[in-house]
Amino acid sequence: MDNIDSSKGLNDFLPIQDWFNEMHAKNTSQKVRAVLKSKGESGISLANNVPYGYKKDENDKTKWVIDEPSAEVVKEIYNLFIQGHGTFEIARILTKRNIMTPAEYFISVGRKFPSKLQEFKHQWNPTTVASILDRQEYIGDTVNFKYTIRSYKDKTKVPIPKEDWQIFKNTHEPIIGEYTWNIAQQLRNNRKKPTRSGKKSIFSGLLFCNDCGKKMYFQSPVTDLNAKDHYRCSSYKKNIDLCTSHWITDEVLQSLVLENIQKVVSYMKNYEDLFIKEQLAKSSQDEQKQIAKNKKEFEQAKKRITEIDNLFMHIYEDNISGKITDERFRNLSFNYDKEQKELKAKIEQLSKEINNTEKKTTNLTQFISNVKKYTEITELTPEILNELIEKILVHQAEKINGKKVQEIDIYYRGVGIISFPVSLEDMTMVIEKMLNERITA
Numbered sequence: 001m002d003n004i005d006s007s008k009g010l011n012d013f014l015p016i017q018d019w020f021n022e023m024h025a026k027n028t029s030q031k032v033r034a035v036l037k038s039k040g041e042s043g044i045s046l047a048n049n050v051p052y053g054y055k056k057d058e059n060d061k062t063k064w065v066i067d068e069p070s071a072e073v074v075k076e077i078y079n080l081f082i083q084g085h086g087t088f089e090i091a092r093i094l095t096k097r098n099i100m101t102p103a104e105y106f107i108s109v110g111r112k113f114p115s116k117l118q119e120f121k122h123q124w125n126p127t128t129v130a131s132i133l134d135r136q137e138y139i140g141d142t143v144n145f146k147y148t149i150r151s152y153k154d155k156t157k158v159p160i161p162k163e164d165w166q167i168f169k170n171t172h173e174p175i176i177g178e179y180t181w182n183i184a185q186q187l188r189n190n191r192k193k194p195t196r197s198g199k200k201s202i203f204s205g206l207l208f209c210n211d212c213g214k215k216m217y218f219q220s221p222v223t224d225l226n227a228k229d230h231y232r233c234s235s236y237k238k239n240i241d242l243c244t245s246h247w248i249t250d251e252v253l254q255s256l257v258l259e260n261i262q263k264v265v266s267y268m269k270n271y272e273d274l275f276i277k278e279q280l281a282k283s284s285q286d287e288q289k290q291i292a293k294n295k296k297e298f299e300q301a302k303k304r305i306t307e308i309d310n311l312f313m314h315i316y317e318d319n320i321s322g323k324i325t326d327e328r329f330r331n332l333s334f335n336y337d338k339e340q341k342e343l344k345a346k347i348e349q350l351s352k353e354i355n356n357t358e359k360k361t362t363n364l365t366q367f368i369s370n371v372k373k374y375t376e377i378t379e380l381t382p383e384i385l386n387e388l389i390e391k392i393l394v395h396q397a398e399k400i401n402g403k404k405v406q407e408i409d410i411y412y413r414g415v416g417i418i419s420f421p422v423s424l425e426d427m428t429m430v431i432e433k434m435l436n437e438r439i440t441a
Contacts, residue, residue, distance in 0.1 A: 052102040064172040084382025091124040139181045140174035179366040202382045209233040210393040212243040268371045298350040301343045363414025
């Protein structure tokens, strides 16, 4: 009788069938991953559940179409957020209005939902609101490879870094405009808790120090009743050696910004054509040449990729027929594959540069549309500020001729700083110059 090592357990003698089963599961997992990778890289969404606000197209289950009832709630969430309401406030508002949560709505229309229903009816969660505000799919894009799983044995989801996501633009109809979505993302990135007094600044996420570039902190004194609400540089607050205070009261800041916005509204109302001409003129001749060059290189790269695909086919056929050796085939394949990967990376970069340039015109149109919404502005609101302004830089106050002078730079969304003629005579001269240029053209 053979001796058996008693130190080994039964698990050390797994039947051959178990080994085959494990290998089969592993191979199946690899095949599934390969299929999903191919599907994801083709631009088809890998999401198991269609986002709240959309539903699957009845004629093509791989496509999404807008689900009007839930899409209206998504729009309302973005509107409330841009108006200055936080995720907790929005959740309370939706709960108070007795609006069905995404889980409740999906069940009501016969759709599956991965999470359990809340214990209380129509009880919105701030986390749900935040996830809706963060989803890029709402601007019409497909976003793939956000998550992976650890292994075929462990199905735990592992988030993938954002820079490694694959994004396909304009794959379905948007619910939210990209301009609005970008505002929401900026606010999300710069959100700040209320002060101890419970007050929140209407400039939250918009105010920065001109010298160090850091955020300006809003401070609302609790103990000193005579002190005014004010802002100061966050670097200075942490360490006075890092920067200067750039101290400015909320009252003064609101006055300066309101006056500037009122000028913009008046300027746009009376001289829209001039404003558009000035904004378009900001694109220099060199920049226009670069755009043309980028588009030419983009088309050339696309053409070359197609050529390489055909060359691959030819060398494959030549290798099969014996016209070229296996070694020659491997060398050519390696070089073509390397060139094609470089071209694809170049196309992606050129596409981003072209899109960013073309966005300028879109942003200008959107900015003009937003300004036109306001015929007269007498008071600042978070909605007005977030729609019109990208950021405000606060300079350090200086004394000039014995007087305290403090400047702020207001960057409007998509157009930057807007300069105004200093007098009526200057305005007349600018208009005459523009008319003369039209006649000459």
